[in-house]
Every structure is written in structure tokens, then in C-alpha cells.
Amino acid sequence: MKTKLIACVLSVMPMVSHAAIPYRVEQIRMPVDERNPQLNDAEAFARDHRFYVGGMYDFSMWQSGTGDNDVHVGGKNTSSYEIVVGMRIFDTFRMEANYIRTDAQWNAFSLTGDTAMINVLIDARVDSMYRIFRTQRLVPYVGVGGGLSWNRANDVHIDDKISPVAAAMAGLGVELGQYFTLDFGYRYFYMFDPKFDAVTKLAPTAHQFRVGARVNF
Numbered sequence: 001m002k003t004k005l006i007a008c009v010l011s012v013m014p015m016v017s018h019a020a021i022p023y024r025v026e027q028i029r030m031p032v033d034e035r036n037p038q039l040n041d042a043e044a045f046a047r048d049h050r051f052y053v054g055g056m057y058d059f060s061m062w063q064s065g066t067g068d069n070d071v072h073v074g075g076k077n078t079s080s081y082e083i084v085v086g087m088r089i090f091d092t093f094r095m096e097a098n099y100i101r102t103d104a105q106w107n108a109f110s111l112t113g114d115t116a117m118i119n120v121l122i123d124a125r126v127d128s129m130y131r132i133f134r135t136q137r138l139v140p141y142v143g144v145g146g147g148l149s150w151n152r153a154n155d156v157h158i159d160d161k162i163s164p165v166a167a168a169m170a171g172l173g174v175e176l177g178q179y180f181t182l183d184f185g186y187r188y189f190y191m192f193d194p195k196f197d198a199v200t201k202l203a204p205t206a207h208q209f210r211v212g213a214r215v216n217f
Contacts, residue, residue: 045125046088049178049216052096054084056183056212062104063206067199073106075206084214091125102149102191104204109156111194111204115165117147123173139173139181151194159195166190171210181214 062075080103086096095118102113121143125136145167151158171185191204 042090042092045091045178050088052084052086052088052181052214052216054086054181054183054212054214056082056084056098056185056210058082058100058187059209060104060189060206061208062106062204064106065199065202067201069200071199073108073199073202076105076107078103078105082210082212084212086214092123094121094123095119096121098145102151104191104206108198109196110154111151111158112154113149113151113163113191115147115149117145117165117167119143119145119167119169121169137175139175140171141173141185142170144168149191153194153196157197159197160193163194164192166192173214179216181216183210183212183214185210 058080060078060080062078064073064075066072080101082098082100084096084098086094088094098117098119100113100115100117102111102115104111104113121141124140147165149163149165151161151163167187167189169185169187171183174182174184176182187208187210189204189206189208193201193203196202
């Protein structure tokens with residue numbers, strides 16, 4: 001009887017040992033979730049949300065100007081909009097393209113432009129790298145941009161229908177979760193002189209206050 005019992009135990013032992021091997025292998029080779037946005041590295045957020053789209057409302061304060069013939073024009077405040085498409089290279093570095101419906105007005109004439117720009121922005125996103133906050137909701141940023149504007153003027157003639165533009169900007173992103181961000185910003189907008197015939201050497205410049213939203217995906 002003892003001999004049969006020992007033989008049964010010996011025959012079962014290899015099966016038990018083989019059954020334990022997959023469990024041990026699974027535990028040892030458990031993969032790390034490299035797309036977890038809580039990881040401590042420079043692309044923790046960017047890996048899960050590489051791209052974003054958004055829209056902005058712009059309130060522009062156009063500056064006044066005086067030409068060589070002492071003709072003075074006073075800048076007016078206008079409203080416009082823009083569409084934003086962006087890509088995150090790192091959590092702290094992103095690039096975006098935007099289309100701006102430029103609406104510039106002075107007391108004697110106005111300028112309407114379809115403006116396309118490429119922006120480079122730096123986010124102060126310290127949460128991913130240094131874990132200062134449990135969840136970072138406020139993300140300040142600064143950036144610069146450049147592009148071209150296709151212009152049309154009312155009540156005045158312009159020589160250059162296409163003008164280069166440049167901008168410097170700063171703002172604050174308020175993240176409502178991982179997918180939705182409110183954007184509050186300021187941009188200094190500069191358009192190279194379209195060569196107005198009424199006022200020479202007038203480069204349209206504006207202080208623009210912007211508010212909008214971005215969807216991250």
C-alpha cells in the first residue's frame with residue numbers, strides 16, 4: 001500500500017511543478033504599462049495625448065500709426081477667431097498650426113486677412129518629471145510663431161496682398177482631466193507692412209487676448 005502511495009505522489013509531482021512554471025514566468029515577465037501617464041519621464045503625458053485640436057476667440061487691440069505725410073490713424077478693438085491643431089513632442093514642448101481670421105480696423109480703413117501660422121510652445125509641465133503635484137491642473141506656457149497672411153483691404157489700397165506675420169505669446173492651460181483643456185492667453189501679433197497707400201510704413205500690430213479650449217487625444 002505504501003509503495004503504491006509513494007508511486008502516485010512521485011507521478012503527480014512533475015505535473016505540479018510544470019503547472020507552477022507558467023505562473024512564475026508570468027510574474028517575472030509582467031510587462032510595464034509604458035503608456036501610463038503617471039510614469040516619471042518627459043513623455044508621460046505626450047504618449048497618451050500626442051495630438052490636440054481646439055478653437056480660440058481673439059480680442060484684438062490694434063495700435064495706431066502715423067505715416068510720413070503726418071496722416072494719423074487710430075486703431076480700434078476687434079474680435080476674431082482661430083482654429084488650432086497641435087502635436088506634443090514632449091510633455092514640455094509642442095508645435096501647433098493655426099488659422100486666424102485676422103480683422104484689423106482703424107478709423108479710416110480696415111484689413112481682413114486669412115492668416116496661417118506655425119507656433120512653437122514650451123509648457124511648464126513639471127508634474128510628469130518631478131511629481132511636485134499629485135495632479136497638475138494649471139499649466140503655464142510661452143511660445144513664438146510665424147506665418148503668412150493673405151490680405152484684403154477696404155477703403156484703401158495695399159501693394160502686398162501677402163504679408164509675413166510673427167507673434168510672441170504666453171498663457172495658462174487649465175486641464176479638466178486628461179482630454180479637455182481650457183486655454184487663456186495673450187499674444188503680441190505683428191504683421192509686416194502691407195504697404196498701405198494712405199499711411200506709409202504702417203505695420204499692423206495688436207495686443208490680443210485669447211480664450212478657448214483644446215481637446216487632447
